[in-house]
Amino acid sequence: MTRSPVWHPFTQHALEPPMRQVVETEGAYLIDEDGNRILDAISSWWVITHGHRHRAIMEAIARAAARFDQVIFAEYTHEPAEVLARGLVEIAPKGLAHVFYSDSGSTAVEVALKMALGFFHNTGRPRNRIVVMEHGYHGDTIGTMSTGERGVFNAAYEPLLFAVDRLPFPATGREQETLDAFEAFCRKGEVAALLVEPLVLGAGGMKMTTAGLLSGLKQIAERHGTLMIADEVMTGWGRTGSLFACEQAGVAPDILCTSKGLTGGALPLAATLATAEIYEAHFSTDRRKTFFHSSSYTANPIACAAGVANLEIWKSEPVLARIRLLEGMQRERLARLADNPHFSNLRQTGTIAALDLVVPSGGYLSEAGPKLRAFFRDRGLLIRPLGNVIYLMPPYCVTAADLDRAFDAIAEGAVLFARGR
């Protein structure tokens, strides 16, 4: 067999075995070329919410594909984008009145940063500092890498990254220190925006924070005229137990980024929602105040139709009830591992359960990660630890038996790989 020309993401090809081909997806499962069924316990990198190939979404895609391909989104508009935007404004936190489309989580965040700086630039009081949270992750483009945690992922690109101010990640019960740090940054002035992942910092290791922290940060931002950008790319669409995580803190951000679950995970699409104030700062007879951003595939009609179908599912199906059920199933199984000495820091927010494997040296390059990944793969489970952090973020259609299998494998794997054994 000749070597594949495909270069895979976040993959060290020198260390990975040849990849198996997925030939079909169904519900919580991937099906490979030999007919093996693999439980997708991480929702194919957090995008699949209801389950793979939800019928209503796939049918909406087929219907849209009979009428549309890509349509230029300047000078013209189309129904799927209009209906989706109206639907998003209706369900989003209060005050978010405008929807800007792009095609990935990274671009949604890039758009948010440009909107924030554009807002201050166009209103004649330039500000250019961005405050972020330690361990944050906002994407892999140069701009979003600049705002994320620095480390092995971006060491090579460091010379191109811009400087940001970082808040210390709060230890339990020490939220006030993080709030004080934010207040201090704001007092120095020039802070255009705070960019945060509400409630759960995903790629940084499923690190969980409180609703109180989020509302505290918002209050400080308001006092200083600093914008809050909620990066809900992962946390949106029910992951944390509510449609958007911000709801749990009663926080209405100035800008909200959504992508992964926006189409139920079926097609790439992203939206950056902004307040009327931010939109109006760009609304002018002066062309220089235009929001200068576009991607070729902005508001792809077929992807937007998938997004509309996702909104319909949230209205017509008991999605939140399924999420409650999944929360309970995760909590019960996590509790079974509470006394297991191989694990620490057992935690859960909504549908996301996470725990740390006790290893001699942690961090993303911890050897336990790849060994565990292979161990799970051999058992027909797609689980990808972030270093020594094991987490489950399954689609909402996952069953109790599926979760039992995943948790049993986690317990079994821990015995083999904890403490460097």
Ligand SMILES: *Cc1c(COP(=O)(O)O)cnc(C)c1O
């Ligand atoms: C995945 C993710 C992104 C980046 O999304 P892509 O679609 O991979 O570009 C941004 N922010 C958060 C919080 C994410 O989890």
